[in-house]
Amino acid sequence: MSDDDNSPISAREAKQLFADLRSAPALVLAVSGGPDSVALMWLAARWQKSLARGPKLVVVTVDHGLRPEAAREAREVKRIATQLGLTHKTLRWRDAKPKTGVPAAARQARYRLLAQAARATGATHVLTAHTRDDQAETLLMRLLRGSGIAGLSAMARLTARDGIVLARPLLDVPKSQLIATARRAKLGFADDPTNRDSAFTRPRLRALLPQLAAEGGDARNLARLAGRLARANAAVEVLTDGAERFLRLRDGANAPHGPAARSFEAKAFAALPEEVRLRLLLRAINAFGHEGPAELGKVETLLGALDQAMSQAMSGGRAPAKGRAILKQTLAGALISLAGGRIHVVSAPARRRKRT
Structure with missing residues (x-):
C-alpha cells in the first residue's frame, strides 16, 4: 500500500x-x-x-x-x-x-x-x-x-x-x-x-x-x-498439535481418546510448557463441554488446581483409594478429573433445573 x-x-x-x-x-x-x-x-x-x-x-x-x-x-x-x-x-x-x-x-x-x-x-x-x-x-x-x-x-x-x-x-x-x-x-x-x-x-x-x-x-x-x-499464536498452536500427537503416541494403541472422552497421562502432561497444557485443556473442554466456549481465566484456574494436585500426588502425598479421583471439577459443561495418574475430560451430566 x-x-x-x-x-x-x-x-x-x-x-x-x-x-x-x-x-x-x-x-x-x-x-x-x-x-x-x-x-x-x-x-x-x-x-x-x-x-x-x-x-x-x-x-x-x-x-x-x-x-x-x-x-x-x-x-x-x-x-x-x-x-x-x-x-x-x-x-x-x-x-x-x-x-x-x-x-x-x-x-x-x-x-x-x-x-x-x-x-x-x-x-x-x-x-x-x-x-x-x-x-x-x-x-x-x-x-x-x-x-x-x-x-x-x-x-x-x-x-x-x-x-x-x-x-x-x-x-x-x-x-x-x-x-x-x-x-x-x-x-x-x-x-x-x-x-x-x-x-x-x-x-x-x-x-x-x-x-x-x-x-x-x-x-x-x-x-x-x-x-x-498472531505469528506467536500460530507457533504455539503448532506446538500444541505436536504435544497432542505425542501424548496419543505415548498412550499407544489403547489411547483413551475418542468421541466420548479425552485423557492425558498426568506425568507426561505436567512436563509440557504451561501455555501448551492450557491449550490442550481448553481444546478438550470445548470439545466435550456443552455450555459454550470455556473462559480462559477459568481454565487457567483449573490448570493451577490440576498442577497442585499432581504435584502433591507425585511428591508422595497420601494416595486416594483405588479408582477415586484426586480432583474433580466441572467447567463449561465438561467434567475434568485426575485419577489413576491420568487427567480425564468428558461431558458433564446436564444440570438439574431448580424447581420453583
Whole structure:
C-alpha cells in the first residue's frame, strides 16, 4: 500500500488487495453505507471489471432496526451499487433486541445474515471493510479485557465462519485512505453517530487513539503488534498439535481418546510448557463441554488446581483409594478429573433445573 495514509487507493493497489479472491465464483460485499464499506464496494467493482472473468459480486446491507436512518442508508447503498452494475440486497435483523450487549448481539446477527446471503448466492467469501484502525481498536479492547495470545492476535485476514470464509482485504489499510478513495470517486457515504457514542466501549477507545499515537501507539504500530502476536499464536498452536500427537503416541494403541472422552497421562502432561497444557485443556473442554466456549481465566484456574494436585500426588502425598479421583471439577459443561495418574475430560451430566 501507499506510504501516504491520506492518498486514494490506486487501481494497482486494489488488484493486490483482491488478488487472492480472483478464482472465487461469487463474493458477498458487506456494505453498511459508511466510508469504509462504500470504498470497498467501489474498489471491488473496479477490480472485477478489470478481469476477463471475475467473481460475481453481491452487495448486502444489514439493517439492524436500531436506527431510523438505517433504511435510508440502505437505499443509498443500493443506488450506488446499481450505478456500479452490482446486485444489492437489504437484510433485516427482525429478532427481539437485547437490553444489554447490543453491539455484540448485532454483530452476531449481522454475520449470521451475511453467511445466509452467501450460501443463497453461491458465494464462498463474505468481504468486510475492517481497516487497520479497526484492528488497533480490537487489540486495545481485548488487551483491556485480559485476553490471551489468541485474542490479542485480533482479527485475521481470513476466518472460517458458518461454512463461509470471512475475508478482510482492507485490514492493512488506514481508514483515512478509504475516506480519500470515496471522496475521489465522489461517493456519498453515511455518518453513523453510534461510532462516536461514548456509551459503547469501542468509541471510547477510539477517542483515546490520538493520545496513544502521541506516545508512539498509533494504529500502524498497534496493528503491527497484533500481527506479531498472531505469528506467536500460530507457533504455539503448532506446538500444541505436536504435544497432542505425542501424548496419543505415548498412550499407544489403547489411547483413551475418542468421541466420548479425552485423557492425558498426568506425568507426561505436567512436563509440557504451561501455555501448551492450557491449550490442550481448553481444546478438550470445548470439545466435550456443552455450555459454550470455556473462559480462559477459568481454565487457567483449573490448570493451577490440576498442577497442585499432581504435584502433591507425585511428591508422595497420601494416595486416594483405588479408582477415586484426586480432583474433580466441572467447567463449561465438561467434567475434568485426575485419577489413576491420568487427567480425564468428558461431558458433564446436564444440570438439574431448580424447581420453583
